[in-house]
Amino acid sequence: xxxxxxxxxxxxxxxxxxxxxxxxxxxxxxxxxxxxxxxxxxxxxxxxxxxxxxxxxxxxxxxxxxxxxxxxxxxxxxxxxxxxxxxxxxxxxxxxxxxxxxx
Amino acid sequence: xxxxxxxxxxxxxxxxxxxxxxxxxxxxxxxxxxxxxxxxxxxxxxxxxxxxxxxxxxxxxxxxxxxxxxxxxxxxxxxxxxxxxxxxxxxxxxxxxxxxxxxxxxxxxxxxxxxxxxxxxxxxxxxxxxxxxxxxxxxxxxxxxxxxxxxxxxxxxxxxxxxxxxxxxxxxxxxxxxxxxxxxxxxxxxxxxxxxxxxxxxxxxxxxxxxxxxxxxxxxxxxxxxxxxxxxxxxxxxxxxxxxxxxxxxxxx
Numbered sequence: 534x535x536x537x538x539x540x541x542x543x544x545x546x547x548x549x550x551x552x553x554x555x556x557x558x559x560x561x562x563x564x565x566x567x568x569x570x571x572x573x574x575x576x577x578x579x580x581x582x583x584x585x586x587x588x589x590x591x592x593x594x595x596x597x598x599x600x601x602x603x604x605x606x607x608x609x610x611x612x613x614x615x616x617x618x619x620x621x622x623x624x625x626x627x628x629x630x631x632x633x634x635x636x
Numbered sequence: 637x638x639x640x641x642x643x644x645x646x647x648x649x650x651x652x653x654x655x656x657x658x659x660x661x662x663x664x665x666x667x668x669x670x671x672x673x674x675x676x677x678x679x680x681x682x683x684x685x686x687x688x689x690x691x692x693x694x695x696x697x698x699x700x701x702x703x704x705x706x707x708x709x710x711x712x713x714x715x716x717x718x719x720x721x722x723x724x725x726x727x728x729x730x731x732x733x734x735x736x737x738x739x740x741x742x743x744x745x746x747x748x749x750x751x752x753x754x755x756x757x758x759x760x761x762x763x764x765x766x767x768x769x770x771x772x773x774x775x776x777x778x779x780x781x782x783x784x785x786x787x788x789x790x791x792x793x794x795x796x797x798x799x800x801x802x803x804x805x806x807x808x809x810x811x812x813x814x815x816x817x818x819x820x821x822x823x824x825x826x827x828x829x830x831x832x833x834x835x836x837x838x839x840x841x842x843x844x845x846x847x848x849x850x851x852x853x854x855x856x857x858x859x860x861x862x863x864x865x866x867x868x869x870x871x872x873x874x875x876x877x878x879x880x881x882x883x884x885x886x887x888x889x
Contacts, residue, residue, distance in 0.1 A: 545720070545723065559712070563701065566882035573687065587874045591715065595719050595867045596863075604654060604655055608655070612669040623684050624687060626688075627688040631687060
């Protein structure tokens with residue numbers, strides 16, 4: 534196994550911090566859901582915001598995308614942005630059905 | 637081998653990558669990009685039904701939520717050990733690379749076992765992909781739930797096999813065979829594990845074909861690419877856990 538020079542300063546402690554924050558956010562999600570803090574649609578919004586933060590941490594630090602060049606970042610973010618845009622469309626329509634009923 | 641420096645004596649015949657990295661890594665990113673759309677479709681199918689149906693069942697009581705939270709902890713911890721494996725591989729530390737990858741595989745296997753136990757419990761309560769106790773109000777529940785979580789579980793299982801091939805190479809094949817044999821013969825014929833363990837057998841055949849037809853010493857780049865796949869599996873669960881489990885939590889009972 535040959536060595537590969539890391540193209541950025543890698544500090545092992547940053548990964549432990551990210552891991553800790555991810556566990557903390559997971560705990561917040563569980564408390565929010567189990568205590569039924571919000572109504573379903575507001576709960577969905579809160580959980581999605583937390584999930585997007587968690588996924589940004591995983592993509593940026595664990596998958597090292599924050600260390601890639603801009604072209605790589607933009608191409609890879611296309612799918613994520615497409616999913617998020619579709620989410621806004623689908624979930625909004627689902628909420629409309631909930632309020633107005635199927636016609 | 638586009639990753640290797642090729643010298644043909646032709647100056648500037650090969651331009652540097654547009655994305656500033658090696659081709660195998662770009663290939664894996666593109667695969668993950670397409671896979672994210674697959675999972676996106678499955679997540680939308682489940683979530684659309686969940687939001688639009690006020691009578692959507694809430695079968696996940698306290699025990700299920702604790703189980704799913706431990707599974708989430710396993711995957712998050714496996715991502716940490718995987719990134720430590722990538723760091724060790726970059727240093728050229730073969731021993732710690734293998735150790736961290738094995739720790740990752742252990743967490744991944746724990747996730748699959750816990751998930752399988754959850755499925756077994758739900759099936760015991762009458763929930764199957766094609767029928768469920770709430771068929772009158774939410775007939776899509778079983779189909780969307782099992783398709784989404786089953787697809788993810790398959791990805792985790794493939795990831796564990798992938799990591800085993802990268803870290804242990806041919807030595808992993810008999811281990812896989814022994815695990816398959818133990819699970820197959822130690823579980824009842826109607827058990828979920830008894831049927832699902834055949835995925836390991838298929839993985840064994842595919843891994844054997846790859847390892848014997850193209851034997852190689854997997855380097856730091858291969859470990860990093862395997863890590864990208866593994867982190868993606870973790871990433872997808874960060875959406876499945878809240879959308880499927882936390883949005884269908886049963887507070888009482």
